[in-house]
Structures are given as structure tokens and as C-alpha cells.
Amino acid sequence: MYAQNAASVNEFLGHSWNKRAGNYTNFSLGEALLRARSYFPESCWYWIGVGALLGYTVLLNILFTFFLANLNPLGKQQAVFSKEELQERDNRRKGENVTELRHYLQYSSSVNGNYFKHRGMVLPFQPLSMSFSNINYFVEIPVELKQQGITEDRLQLLVDVTGAFRPSVLTALVGVSGAGKTTLMDVLAGRKTGGVIEGSINISGYPKRQETFARISGYCEQNDIHSPCLTILESLLFSAWLRLPSDVDLEIQRAFVEEVMELVELTPLSGALVGLPGVDGLSTEQRKRLTIAVELVANPSIVFMDEPTTGLDARSAAIVMRTVRNIVNTGRTIVCTIHQPSIDIFESFDELLFMKRGGELIYAGPLGPNSSELIKYFEAVEGVPKIRPGYNPAAWMLEVTSTAEENRLGLDFADIYRRSNLFQ
Template sequence: MPSEQENISVHAEPSTRSSCLEDGLSEQLQATIFRCSKLRGSLRPVTLKFEDVAYSIKLPKTGGICFGSTDSKPDRVVLNGVSGIVRPGELLAMLGPSGSGKTTLLTALAGRLPGKVSGTITYNGQPFSGSIKRKTGFLTQDDVLYPHLTVLETLTYTALLRLPKNLTRAEKVEQAELVILELGLTRCRNSVVGGVLLRGISGGERKRVSIGQEMLVNPSLLLLDEPTSGLDSTTAQRIVATLQGLARGGRTVVTTIHQPSSRLYWMFDKLVVLTDGYPIYSGAASRAMEYFGSVGYVPRVDLVNPADFLLDLANGVGPDTKEGDRYDNHGRSESDDKNSMKQFLISSYKKNLNDVLKAEIRGNCGDQNASLPPTSSIKSSHEQQWTTTWCEQFKVLLVRGLKERRHESYSGLRVFQSLSVSILSGLLWWHSNPLHIQDQMGLLFFFSTFWGFFPMFNAIFAFPQERAMLMKERSSGMYRLSSYYFARMAGDLPMELVLPTIFVAITYWMGGLKPLPINFVLTLLIILYNVLVSQGLGLALGAILMEVKQATTLASVLMLVFLLAGGYYIQHIPPFIAWIKYISFSYYCYKLLIGVQYTEDNYYDCEFGQHHCKTLEFPGIKHLGLNNMGFNVAALGVMLVGYRFMAYVALRVRQH
């Protein structure tokens, strides 16, 4: 009835309210739920239709010039002619063996599939748009969560980023509390999520947290990729029961599932069965067995789980087929039998179901109550694209990043590493004699190399480690890339600058360098400048390659080249390769450190015991050329901005 569906809202969800009341919640808690439910606003139903969806990928060329062949392989068909319809209040499951195209189809329905998808996919008769995207929840198979944040922190930060700006911070926090109550996460609300290397909440609770992140925006359409993967049967049933309750509240829920139990199967309203990208059934789950019986595949009388029967059919295994038989009486191989059976099921689908399903998809019955406004009224301007302001995004991402990475930035291992190296180097250069110029130059060069190598290799891991999270959140439109990037830069600064400050404060005075405050301060500023430049290079390498092993290998080669051309090991570089030193930040940092430490009034101990040789006449210093320190500062400044700009551009390109 149109009038009822138009007024569907979250606080009217029968399954959610009954579950809360059955748990014996207090009246005050129920009032909180009701208040937070009103904050979500009305739920606008979405009818999802997809007709003749097809998708293929290009395979790389075979052979090559050396083999005399550059023929390209035919495109691999991932999806072909898949159709279906799912309405508000229905739970649709996609069933099929691994590689059948379930995830690809789900990703296409979510509007996140790269490349060209043929066919028609509509949401209340409209194509995919920004307004649909903001009301769509998409859950990948892997739970992409920050391991060191608690359940409450995870949902709160998501609420602050995804909920509209017209809600106050307190209202957004209340919304996160409501989701915790709805999904039964109260017991673990203050527990860390955990991960591979950190013990946290259980797998089922992690899955519910992931669902909760999508539930915060009160999605009209919820798409989930194998939400029961890796869970025991009881936990899997709870997850599917949760999805069924969400669907009964007026949402359209679509999920892929690999091997459901019989209890899970009967929770589904509709079913799409795929084999090798082709549909063999699309319709009501309760009528699937009847359909396959009508085309000649009657299940055994002892069958308990219908899903097992359907998966066998999708794999080309009939109810009377024996898996152990390699050849039948006619000498055909088992694979031939499977392929012929699959082809029969595909043709049966086209003959018996395809036309009826298309007629249902193209009909308007039942959809008048769920129509979107005309396309012209859909808001799509740049200002209306984001639910929160840039400053709010920056602030939330900065605080979240500091909390998540505090264990890494302020780890005892990093502090111990810096302190131990600083004390050891201070002892090795203990009160070095200013007359022994070569020793002090070695210490200054060590400053530039260590604080070029250390920050760069730490920064390489930044973006590759957060790649999955960045892709997930950016695809959901949670924040601008620029706000994330600057929040990441600002969050890394405290520890990146504190450690070198402690290092220089210890080693400078122990090493016997010029004991004047101004020289110490200038040396410290140069080292911090060098740290920021080397960190920028590490960020750029990580963002461009997005592969830690490749980035660290390339960084090792670059750092070796920069060190060799840094002006300490080699003074007379051949002209044809001398340009390398001008792209080495170690070269400019070393020149600045030398320029700060030595002036015309300094002398060193030269040959035959003479002590009146000017320091600036020392061959290693004279060759550097210290007459233009401003150019060195500017060169490092260009690198500082250039490397970070390269990292941002690389991230921007990768998201498209």
C-alpha cells in the first residue's frame, strides 16, 4: 500500500523494536532509541531492478615479439544476461560457486565496478546517482576496520563523517549508540576491534560492526558481500536474521552467500543462482526447487539443505551424478557432462524464466510508492556532495588517526631505536676535537643520512597499509581526499619531529660540535627540514607504487644513490653523472650543516702539525661551495612541496 511505504522510518521497524523490548531495555533507554530513530529521518524505499547485466574483462596478450605472436586472448565473460528485481522489505541472496560472478554483480549493483557494464540497472526507475550512493550501504567480504579503535570509537567516527551537517555532534554520537543497541554490540562497545596481530572482538561482532557502519546512514539499499564468510553456523544465522530484520523494516537488502545452511536458505525471499557468470535461476527462493524439478532435476528424497542441491546444479552436478566417475558409458569425460548440464540449465532459464522476469521488471506495478523525484531535482552540486565540511572532516580524521596510530608513533621500539643510536653516536664522537675536521664532518654527514633514511622508510608504509580503508571510505563518499591527506600529514608530524629533536639534543653536545645555542638551533632546524623532505619522498613512493616491497626496494636504491652523491664520499664526480647530486636531499642538507658549523674564523689541524689552516680551505669543504646557502634552502623547499604533491596526485589518480 503506497501510503504505508511512504511513511516507513527506522523507528517503525518491527523486528528492531521487538528485539529491544525482549532484551528488557529500560524506559529511558527505549526513549533514547526513539529519539535517535527520529534523527535518522524517514526511510525512502528503493526498488532495485537489473536487466541483462553483462560484464567482461580484457585478458593480456599471449606470446610476444620474441615468440613471433602478439595475439590477444578473447575477453573473459564474467557476467552475461543476469536479471532480477528486489523490492523494499525483501532479502535477495546471490548463490553460486566460487568464480561464478556473485561479487562482480554485487559490485555492479553498488555502482562501484570499474569499466563498462552493459545492461540496465535502475533504482526506482532512475540510474545510479550521487543521491542513491549516499543512501546505499555497501559491505565488502573482508571487514576493513581499524584494529586499535574500540567498537564505540569506530562507529562514532563513522557517524561524525557520514551523517549530515545539520545534526549536532551529540546527536551523531547518539546515533552510534543506537546502532550499537540495535546490533547487540553493547557488551563489547568498549573493546578494541582487533585484527591479525591484535586480539579483539569475535568475527561475528566484527561483521556486525561493519554492518553498523553502513546502518548509520539509514540506507534504503543495503548490499553485502558474503557477510557469513568464516563464521560458525550460529553466528551466521544471527547475521542473516539481522539482515532479515533490516529488510522487514522497509529496506532493500541484497547479499551474496557461498554455502548457506538450510536455516539460512529459508530466510531468503528471493534468489539468483549463477554458474560461470550466467543465471540459471532468478526468482522466489521458495519456488526454486519446484522450478528445477520442472526441468528434470528432482532432488533426492533425503535432501535436507536446498542450497546444497542448487550449488551442485550450478557446478554441473546432478542429483544422480557420481563425482568419482571419470567417464560415463559413452566415453564422455566428467567435465563434458558438467558443461553440457550447465548449458542445459542456462538455456532452460532463457526459455522458461527470462521473458517472465523481464515482464515483471518492465512492469510498473508496485513501484509507484517508491519513486524518486525527477532527475532534475536530484542534488548534485559540489557543495551538496559532502555531508560535512572540510574542516570537520579534517578534525575528525586527525583525531581518529592519532588514536589509531598512537601505538605505532609512540612505540617503545621507535623511542629505543632513536635513543640508542643517538647515545652510541655521541659516544663514538665523544667531544671530538674541532681541529679534527674530518671526524666532525663525518658526524654531520651521519646526521643528514640517518634522518634521511629513517623517516623515509617509515613513511613508505603509510598509504599501502591504509589502502583498503581509503578505498572503502572514499567509495562511500565519507570525506574529501584532501582532508584525509592533510589530516594524515598533520597526524604524523608530532613523532616525526620529536624523535629527531631528542636525537640532535643528545648527540650534538656529546659530539663536541660548536657549543653555541644559535648553531645548535640552526642544526636542529636543518635536520627537521631534512626529515620532512625525506618523509615526503617516502609518502610519494608508497602512494605511487602502493606495494611495500616494491617501494622499499626502490627507496633503498634511491637512498644509496643520494648518499653516494651527498658530497662526503666523492668530491670529484664525473661530469656526465654529476647531476645526480642536485636531486639528492642529503647533498643539500649536508651543505647546510657544514655552513652552519664552520665560518672564516675556524681552523683545523693540517699536515706537519700546523694549526693555522682555515677550515673553509679544507678540500672536502672547499669543494662543496658554501657561498650560496639560500639556494640549498630553496632546493629542499621545492622537494618538500614536490614530493608531497606527487603523493597527493598519485592518490587522486588511483581512486579513479
């Protein structure tokens, strides 16, 4: 108001507005206009306005500086910790033994998994298996490579891959970088839109149709992408609202979301903001569990997970795998790609698909207790060194099947597998 009045007085009391407004008034044209608009017409109001603006500027800056110096922020930007994480931190300070990773994985089978298996869930689902035979995948050779002298038109990334995923069985896809783990999973999930795919894929004995398969499957990507301004509960409710059938009412949706949060052990954090990675909100392991839950609220029968433990420390990876085991125990089919797992993480899987560089399968079958079936199979191959006591079976498996070892032994592990009783 002060600024507008000062500007108006400065304009309309100038020389160009000095003419009389009429024969029956002593006011100038500018003064008459100011009075008609209810402004203060005296010239002193120009300086009053300037003084008022300067006064407000000084006062507001003083208040702003005072409050910044003396008031604390509403909340700290930090990761959210669950009760069990806080308990473990307290145990470390007291010098008590930290719970072993193996306990995390065994706990899920004895408590959480059996609870959901016997109680059931609000929304039923049909357990489904997936089988695939002679999967080949080709992509076009880039022009840059052709200019370097490559004469082939297509590059083969998967070579005659055959296997199966079953309900209530946790299957690992393992291999060195470039073996085609994620490529195979993307082909089976229908996420590859380019290239040429050969072979057959069946769902519980019926040929796979992508339109139907998309409704009964979920895919957890390696990157955890979430809205930072939503809470965990809001994120899951939004996903359920978009992906569940329209005939499922909101009350059932919310009840199912709460069951999923309990299944992935996020119930104590349901009101926590997701936040930004590495800045505030959820920790990396909690974000990974949220990613799994976002897919799970669509009530899929088959779930693909791309390296769910990548970027996590040993304890966080064990918590995520315990969550995955909880989901498996509900009767769903779970497939995970995994890269160089620890011994505890590796032995939490039930079955293994092991691929070598070039997209060929060299083992598909059960792991057995303490990876006994896997070790028995590879130690039976002539020339393969025995595993050392206490050594990680996953690391040993990758070492003895490397390209260098194949060249040293003069073997082709893919050919050995195709001629084995396990393949037959």
C-alpha cells in the same frame, strides 16, 4: 646530573686547562669555568658520578625484575563475549540444550525487527528498490593470455543478467566460484571502475546516477578492517561524523548510532576495544556485525554485503544473519553474496539470484517456505533428480545445476530460465 658533572670534571681538570684564569685568582682556567657554571670542581666528583650511575643501573634493574615477576597485567588479551554467549557456554557446561540456529533467525522477526519497524528510527530514510536489465560486463584480455593463443580482445564476465532487489526483502546472490556473484554486486554498486558495462540500472524507476547512489547505499566488504585502538561506540561515532550530512547535529548522530548498535545487537559491547583479529578484542562474528554497523550509520537505503557469513561457524553465522534480518525489517533493501550456506542460513533469505559459472543467471525469484518455490522450479526440469528428504536445498541446487550435470542432461539452465514463466 651525575653523568654531566663527571664528564665536565674529566674534561676541564685536564692538562690543557691548567693555565691560571688571571693574576688575581689561584684557580686554573678549567676550575674557574666549572665554578662559573655551578659544577662541583673537585676531582673526586668524577668517581662519584661513575659510582652513582652504576648504583642507579643496579637499583632500577632490581626493581624492574621484581615488578615483572610479581605484578599481573592490567587485562588479558582475549575476545569479548556477550551475555548470550556466556549463557550458552554455561548451558554447555551444565549439559543443557543449546539454542537452535533456527531460533536465532526467528527471534529477530518476532521481536527486534518488529520493534524497529513500529517504532521507527531517529533519522528517516526512503525505502528504494533496484532493478537491472541485460547487464553485461567485459574486461580486457591480459597480454599474457593473448600470448598463449587467445584471439579475443575482451572477456565477458556477466551475460544478460536481469533482476530486481526490493525493500524489506532479503536477497541472496548464490553461485559456484567464478559464477560472477561479487562481480555483479560490484557492478550494481558502482565499484567497478575498469572494463565495459552494458545494460540499464534503475533506482525506484529512475536511471541510476553514481554520485547520488553513493549517498544512499552501503557496501560491507568481506574483510573486516577496523582501527584496533577504538571502541565499538567510537568507531561508529567516527563513521557517522564523516558520512552523515553536515546538518545532522551531534546529539542526533549519537542517538542514531545508539539505535544502530541496538539493531545489530552490539549495545552491551559498546565500550569494548576492537582489538586485533585473532589476538584480542572482538571475536570474528562481532567484527562482522561492527562492519555492518559502520555502513549502517551512514543511513543507507540499499546495503550490499559480500559473503557476511564466510569464516564463521554455524552459530556465529546465525547471529550475523539475525542481525541482517533486523536491518531488513526496518524497510531497507539488503543484498548478500553467499557461498555454500547451511540450510538454516539459506532459508533465512526471501529471494534468490542464482548464477552459474560464466556469469549467467539460472534462477531469480522467491525461495518460498522451506525453499519450496526453488525446489518446485528445478524439479520441473526434465531429468533433474528429486531432492532427498532433509537435504540442504542450497547444496542440492548447486549439484543439479553443475556443468557436469548440464553436459549429462544436455541442458542449458540459463536458456531454460530465459524461456520460463518466472523470467517473463
